[in-house]
Each structure stands twice: as C-alpha cells, then as structure tokens.
Amino acid sequence: MTQSEWPLWEVFIRSKQGLDHKHVGSLHAADATMAIQNARDVYTRRMEGVSIWVVESKHVHASNPDDAEAFFDPANDKVYRHPTFYDVPDSIKHM
Amino acid sequence: METVEINLEEQFQARIDADIRIEPKDWMPDAYRKTLIRQISQHAHSELVGMLPEGNWITRAPSLKRKSILLSKVQDEAGHGLYLYSAAETLGTTRDQMLADLHSGKAKYSSIFNYPTLSWADMGCVGWLVDGAAILNQVPLCRTSYGPYARAMVRVCKEESFHQRQGFEIMQTLCAGAPVQKEMAQEALNRWWWPTLMMFGPKDADSPNTAQSMNWRIKRFTNDELRQKFVDMMVPQAEFLGLTVPDPTVKWNEERQAYDFGEVNWEEFWNVVKGNGMCNQDRLGARVKAHEEGAWVREAALAHAKKRAQKAAA
DSSP: OOSSOOOEEEEEEEOSTTSOOEEEEEEEOSSHHHHHHHHHHHHOTTSOOSEEEEEEGGGOOOOOGGGHHHHHGGGTTOGGGSGGGSOOOTTOOOO | OHHHHHHHHHHHHHHHHTTOOBOTTSOOOHHHHHHHHHHHHHHHHHHHHHHHHHHHHHTTOSSHHHHHHHHHHHHHHHHHHHHHHHHHHTTTOOHHHHHHHHHHTOSOOOGGGGSOOOSHHHHHHIIIIIHHHHHHHHGGGGGOSBHHHHHHHHHHHHHHHHHHHHHHHHHHHHHTSOHHHHHHHHHHHHHHHHHHHHTTOSOGGGOTTHHHHHHTTSOSSOHHHHHHHHHHHHHHHHHHHTOOOSOTTOEEETTTTEEEOOOOOHHHHHHIIIIISSSHHHHHHHHHHHHHHTHHHHHHHHHHHHHHHHHHHO
C-alpha cells in the first residue's frame, strides 16, 4: 500500500497567446514534470491551452475569507477612484 | 457560543438564497460539507466505475473510428472523475480516503454501471440514454451552490454532449442497418430503459434528503421532475429511431403536456443499490484490482521524484 498520496498541484492555463494564465483546477502528481503532463491530459484535451503553469498547492498563500470584509474595506468608500465619479461637461471630447 | 453558531447558519443561508457561491475556506454547516463530500465523491466514483463497462468494448469496437471515439470518451470519464475528486478534496477529505471508501463498498456509485454491456448496441444506449440522463442531472449542477463543484460541472457538461451524440449516432447507424442490427438496437433499449429511469434516484416521497439539498441549492430539481423531463425528451427520440420504449403505458398526456409512464421496479432499484446487481462484484473487483496492481507505479513515481529532488539539491 502507498504510505502517502502524491502531492497536490494547482493548474493554471493560458488559453491563447496574449491572455493570462487562469486557474483551472488541481491534480495530484509525484513531481512538477508529471504535474505538467497530467495537466495536459486532464485540462487540455480539446485545445484549451497553449501554456501550463503548475504550483504545488502548499505554496499558495491566501487571504482569509473570514476577514474579507475588513480586509477589503479600504477600497469600499473610495468612489473617487473610478472615472464615473467625475462630471465631465458634454462639450469636452476625448476624456 | 450557540447564538454565534445560529447566526453563522443564518448568514450562510442568506448567502445561498442570494445565489452567492460558497468557496472552500468559507464557513459552512457541517451537514452541508458532509452532504457535498458524499455527493461529489459518489459522482466521481461513478465516473471512474463508468469506464469499466465501456472499456470492455474498446478492443471490440466495429471500426477504427468507433474505437478512437470510445477511447476518447473513456478518457473523458477519467478526466471527469479527476475534476470531481479535486472538488471534493477542497472540502477537507483526501483522495486516498475517498478511494478507500469506494473499494470497501462504503461509498456508492451510480447503480447503472452494475448492469452488463452485452452487445455493441449497448455502447449506443450507454451514450444516448445513460449519458443523456447524466446530462439532465448535471446541467443544473453547473449552478450548484458550492463553487468548486459548479466549476467542475461546467467542464464536465461541455465534454459530455459529445458522449450523448456519439451514442445516438451508434443507435442511428444500427437502426438504419440490417433487420438483425435494428433488433440488436431494440434489445439494448429494452434492457437499458428502466435502469436509466432509476438513475434519477428514488421517488421524491422516498428521498428524505431532497428538501435540504434543494434548500442549500445543491440540487436544483427533484428526482421526479428530472425523470419526467427525461421521458419527455427520450420518447420522441426513440420514435425517430423507429424503436419502441419497453413500457406499454407510455402515452402523451395532452393536459399535462408530458408523457405518462409506468412505475419503476423499485425493488430492483434498492436491490442493486444494496450490492446485489448483476455486476456489482465484477465492477468493484476490477476497480480494486487495478488500484492494487497500480500501487507499485505510484510508489515508484514518488521514489523517482524524491531521488531527482535530492540530486537537484546536491
């Protein structure tokens, strides 16, 4: 019997040149080479990608959803960061 | 402490009611987590075991084209199993634990795979009927309340529609062939029709978990609703093929704008669920054998990775 599972990897795929890599899911693999090969077989069977990143899941650090409200609060009341906050006279073009 | 818990539950339900998806690290009631782990892992097991009745036909497919298609379909099922196991793992269970539960018989998988695939026409029925039923079950799950499950289902559904079409095409080809081929198609339909209706699960009245699952928006339709939809979809398709569904009570009901149909043999259903179907032992036996005989590969891969890491470090 196996004493331990293969490590878990997060998979990111660039669907075409010019777009960024996007998280698509995860898989188990013994090492990075195998993770990339498995990611190809699992996540790109229909030409969904032109490039693959894999990151071992244990290396991902994440914000805490329980603190989300306080954590993202600083952006909450700053409407002036959006262009729609400003009134531009109708006669002004190209702004 | 108790009021805090109640508060969390209320907030959780409010998010569900507002159609806000739940993500892995979010607070969730234990029962929600358990229900999801059970449902998602069962679903993953079904994909995995579902490869077996079809794998049997890969070397017997009537042409290279059919063989390539079937191989590709079986490969998809493996992929679907992987997406789903990964989704379940975000809830805190492990792949090893889920597989151990499958192999010990503790976890269930779809009973449909405990029926034998006797002829090539069965490959047609598995795609057309079984995958057709699976799609009906799965499309609403793309909007299920748990984010990773919903995302996995989007991917599964995209791939699944080819499965159904290739099955229908097999049936179409057989039905347009010699009388003996059409007979083969009809026999397969006779064998698969009722077990497929069972795939939607027990009647609503006998499905005590449905209400809670609907409330949590894990499920979006009841078993009986989906079963009716399926019959309404499939009867005209069978007619198109020139086949007859093996239920003499099937009749269009003008008032309901739906087909009336007969009662499923629930005794058979529960019997197969309990492990006494025609292929339960075969399927599980094949699964356990593959897992055990593959153990050395998993171990060797780990050892190889370790060796390479050590070399790289030195």
